Amino acid sequence: MQPGQRFCERCGKEVVAPVVPAYPVVNRVQEHVKLLGILWLALGLMSVFGGFVLFTMSSFIFSHMAEVS
Secondary structure (H helix, E strand, O other): OOOOOOOOOOOOOOOOOOOOOOOOOOOOHHHHHHHHHHHHHHHHHHHHHHHHHHHHHHHHHHHHHHHHE
């Protein structure tokens, strides 16, 4: 049966209760919010990685500058 159909195609009886689809309905907004959350996490991880690289490079550079002077 299709959603919104009032009569059964096989027997012709009227359907009293509303027909609920057997598959879940995909909500586009929920999917987009989920994707946005994943992208924010990825951006955060890239920022942490970039900060770690900059910290490592600066500690290496400044440790050698102390030896020069």
